[in-house]
Amino acid sequence: MTSAPISREAPVGLLLVNLGTPDAPDVAAVRRYLAEFLSDRRVVDLPRALWLPILYGVVLNTRPARSAKLYESIWNRDTSEGPLKTFTRLQAEKLQARIGASNLIIDYALRYGAPSIATQIESLIAKGCARIAVLPLYPQYASSTTGSAADAAFDALREMRKQPALRIGAPYYDDPAYIDALAANIRHARAALDFEPEVIIASFHGLPQAQIDRGDPYRAHCEATWRLLCERLGMNALSLRLAFQSRFGRARWIEPYTSDVVTELAGAGVKRIAVVAPGFAADCLETIEELGVEIRDLFLEKGGEKYARLPCLNDSAEGMALIETLAKREIAGWI
Ligand SMILES: C=CC1=C(C)c2cc3[nH]c(cc4nc(cc5[nH]c(cc1n2)c(C)c5CCC(=O)O)C(CCC(=O)O)=C4C)c(C)c3C=C
Ligand SMILES: [Fe+2]
Numbered sequence: 001m002t003s004a005p006i007s008r009e010a011p012v013g014l015l016l017v018n019l020g021t022p023d024a025p026d027v028a029a030v031r032r033y034l035a036e037f038l039s040d041r042r043v044v045d046l047p048r049a050l051w052l053p054i055l056y057g058v059v060l061n062t063r064p065a066r067s068a069k070l071y072e073s074i075w076n077r078d079t080s081e082g083p084l085k086t087f088t089r090l091q092a093e094k095l096q097a098r099i100g101a102s103n104l105i106i107d108y109a110l111r112y113g114a115p116s117i118a119t120q121i122e123s124l125i126a127k128g129c130a131r132i133a134v135l136p137l138y139p140q141y142a143s144s145t146t147g148s149a150a151d152a153a154f155d156a157l158r159e160m161r162k163q164p165a166l167r168i169g170a171p172y173y174d175d176p177a178y179i180d181a182l183a184a185n186i187r188h189a190r191a192a193l194d195f196e197p198e199v200i201i202a203s204f205h206g207l208p209q210a211q212i213d214r215g216d217p218y219r220a221h222c223e224a225t226w227r228l229l230c231e232r233l234g235m236n237a238l239s240l241r242l243a244f245q246s247r248f249g250r251a252r253w254i255e256p257y258t259s260d261v262v263t264e265l266a267g268a269g270v271k272r273i274a275v276v277a278p279g280f281a282a283d284c285l286e287t288i289e290e291l292g293v294e295i296r297d298l299f300l301e302k303g304g305e306k307y308a309r310l311p312c313l314n315d316s317a318e319g320m321a322l323i324e325t326l327a328k329r330e331i332a333g334w335i
């Protein structure tokens with residue numbers, strides 16, 4: 001009979017997780033990606049008999065062509081991947097270099113597309129990890145993002161005879177390390193602009209209002225981040241406006257919509273604005289294209305004159321200091 005290995009000598013696994021991106025900026029790959037994403041019951045929680053005919057009959061026949069063009073416009077040609085994947089990979093590589101513990105294996109996974117959470121958990125187990133921490137890089141909890149990442153991680157263990165111990169990182173919407181990182185990032189980006197914005201918009205990804213009504217804490221988390229950021233930057237509800245972007249479908253999403261706030265500001269004679277996306281750990285289609293192009297064009301069309309999109313934390317020094325703080329907290333007692 002062989003005795004069990006000494007568990008404190010076994011490596012610990014840490015997986016950084018973000019939403020995902022298609023494998024290529026073409027219609028077929030975007031269709032595959034959207035089919036996986038939008039058939040997740042955590043994302044669209046309508047009855048299947050109602051939603052699947054719409055998804056397969058309408059959405060997947062129309063949206064992929066339009067979205068593929070947008071992905072094409074932001075694609076990282078050097079690495080043949082979407083920017084969200086590039087930044088998440090860099091975050092994992094830089095975190096490994098920063099923490100430097102020999103018995104900690106750090107990698108990344110995407111909830112939709114590749115590398116999947118299941119593949120990466122299996123790979124960590126194959127490297128000997130019996131304890132795995134999954135760190136969803138979503139500051140604000142939503143059932144559709146953090147909840148779905150946790151589902152995928154636990155699903156990956158479902159059939160295993162010998163499961164690893166699994167921890168899921170907590171949302172960090174009000175963590176001082178997060179607020180500090182955001183504030184520093186905004187100060188640096190603002191100082192580098194060639195104009196002084198009259199108003200900054202804090203634009204978070206939206207969510208269907210019905211999901212909030214059913215108890216999702218996402219909006220409350222976004223509001224807490226925004227309020228703390230106002231305090232830290234010495235701003236107020238008028239100089240740092242809260243807004244929600246990326247509405248999808250016809251149902252009501254949480255308001256105010258970023259497009260409406262921009263229109264309102266331009267209508268009120270505001271000429272210079274900046275937009276930051278505190279809820280995104282990495283720049284992606286929704287920040288680079290939607291905020292950087294669509295929302296900018298709208299503001300200029302409505303009479304605005306100067307517009308800047310401030311970058312997400314990505315793999316910046318502030319972003320990495322934050323991820324290191326979060327990672328060390330989630331593996332505490334294991335290393
Ligand atoms: C940051 C948190 C996010 C929440 C909350 C979220 C909820 C949510 N999203 C959709 C629909 C779509 N989102 C899309 C892209 C997208 N969404 C997030 C993040 C959140 N989504 C990111 C980071 C991205 C960009 C991914 C990338 O590849 O860069 C898209 C696809 C884009 C497109 O085809 O136009 C859709 C669709 C719903 C329905 C939802 C909550 C219910
Ligand atoms: Fe989304």
Ligand SMILES: [Fe+2]
Nearest residue numbers: 246285286290
């Ligand atoms: Fe969008």
